[in-house]
Amino acid sequence: MDKPLVLYGAGSLGRMAREYLNHVGIPVHLVVDMNARQLSQDAYWAGIPLLRPDEITPDQQQGTLLALCIVTAPYAPMANELASAGWKDIVPFYDIAEHYRDRHPLSNGWFAAPFSKQDxxxxxxxxxxxxxxxxxxxxxxxxxxxxxxxxxxxxxxxxxxxxxxxxxxxxxxxxxxxxxxxxxxxxxxxxxxxxxxxxxxxxxxxxxxxxxxxxxxxxxxxxxxxxxxxxxxxxxxxxxxxxxxxxxxxxxxxxxxxxxxxxxxxxxxxxxxxxxxxxxxxxxxxxxxxxxxxxxxxxxxxxxxxxxxxxxxxxxxxxxxxxxxxxxxxxxxxxxxxxxxxxxxxxxxxxxxxxxxxxxxxxTETGLTLAGDPDPCMIAAILRGHDELP
Structure with a gap:
């Protein structure tokens, strides 16, 4: 970690993230949540600044790493919206946790290695x-x-x-x-x-x-x-x-x-x-x-x-x-x-x-019909590990 860490989201995953980070010795600089004012009354968050998104300064956005602690909605739209609002470095929290597997067994952020022919x-x-x-x-x-x-x-x-x-x-x-x-x-x-x-x-x-x-x-x-x-x-x-x-x-x-x-x-x-x-x-x-x-x-x-x-x-x-x-x-x-x-x-x-x-x-033994069946090229993109879809 080469810059202060900010958590976005103080729900159940945000709480778990705080406990995880405390275990591996990484301080939480602050927490951003739409309900920051109500949450500030919660003794659980005592000692950590809680701010609403509209209370964040440009310096805080530019000089911190933002860990998104929400998995109940698609990541990409949230990350894009936060980037448009001025945040520079945004990652899923679980991807941070993947770097500290030698200290903590949490494993939800793993990356799949390139697939073999057997795979x-x-x-x-x-x-x-x-x-x-x-x-x-x-x-x-x-x-x-x-x-x-x-x-x-x-x-x-x-x-x-x-x-x-x-x-x-x-x-x-x-x-x-x-x-x-x-x-x-x-x-x-x-x-x-x-x-x-x-x-x-x-x-x-x-x-x-x-x-x-x-x-x-x-x-x-x-x-x-x-x-x-x-x-x-x-x-x-x-x-x-x-x-x-x-x-x-x-x-x-x-x-x-x-x-x-x-x-x-x-x-x-x-x-x-x-x-x-x-x-x-x-x-x-x-x-x-x-x-x-x-x-x-x-x-x-x-x-x-x-x-x-x-x-x-x-x-x-x-x-x-x-x-x-x-x-x-x-x-x-x-x-x-x-x-x-x-x-x-x-x-x-x-x-x-x-x-x-x-x-x-x-x-319905044959299952449901999607709006557009998965393109075989899409499957191939995953199997071969292409960075871009055809």
């Missing part, structure tokens, strides 16, 4: 495994950002930032009396949403969270449930991986806590297949450990055929390895790909067994 063929095959064209469009968007740092969009494949893990197809298949296995429960927001959608009519919940601080907050979230329902929720301190044992774990990072060689503690690990559970719905959000967790759950997946959702944006397994693994190992499943935020983040796979397909999904 090219596997990506092309993965694009064909999706059950609708929205999935193909979102996969292309994901590839374009990760390989080219270009932001593509398709008019009939909008990004919904509000429904991660509970897209319409999953809700249509979701029933009451589900047995929900939530690996990477954090503080329980997904469990809370699951309870809302099922009206608390579930059979059992297994919540796996190895971070002690997050686990305590999860316990608190569930403390107001009626006793009979709370007894059906197990909160377990294990990390879900491919094999049993112990692994280094980096805790106290909020939703970025994860298995990492940088971690200062050891946590117990379990493979889902060793637990002898019979889930009907599995969610995996494991900061890059999703594919190993799937490999450790192959018997459970084939025997019980649950609904499945897994994040795939923390490392390059999401480019093709995870979708191809699901394609090769889960016959009779429909596979969907959805982005739930921008800058290549929020990418999530959904797998629905054919016996639980909603009627609307069966009726």
């Amino acid at each position: 090219e063929g596997a990506i092309a095959s993965a694009l064909e495994c999706w059950s609708d064209d929205v999935s193909r469009a979102h996969h292309l968007q994901f590839l374009a950002w990760r390989r080219l740092r270009q932001e593509w969009s398709f008019p009939d494949a909008r990004i919904d930032t509000s429904n991660r893990f509970f897209i319409p197809e999953m809700l249509a298949a979701l029933g009451q009396n589900e047995r929900f296995l939530d690996a990477g429960s954090y503080v329980g927001q997904v469990i809370k949403t699951f309870l809302l959608h099922t009206e608390k009519q579930f059979e059992h919940i297994w919540a796996f969270e190895p971070d002690a601080g997050s686990r305590a907050k999860l316990q608190s979230l569930l403390s107001d449930m009626e006793e009979t329902r709370r007894q059906e929720i197990e909160i377990l301190p294990w990390a879900i991986t491919e094999t049993e044992g112990e692994r280094p774990f980096f805790s106290d990072l909020g939703y970025a806590s994860q298995c990492s060689d940088l971690g200062g503690e050891l946590v117990p690990c379990r493979a889902i297949d060793t637990l002898n559970l019979a889930p009907t719905f599995i969610k995996l959000h494991l900061e890059g450990m999703e594919l190993p967790a799937l490999r450790g759950a192959i018997r459970t997946l084939r025997q019980h055929r649950p609904l499945l959702t897994a994040t795939i944006y923390h490392n390059d397994d999401g480019l093709w390895r995870t979708p191809r693994w699901l394609q090769n190992n889960l016959p009779g499943y429909a596979l969907l790909f959805r982005l739930h935020s921008w800058c290549g983040t929020g990418a999530t796979i959904y797998a629905l067994p054919e016996e639980r397909w909603p009627a609307s999904m069966v009726a």
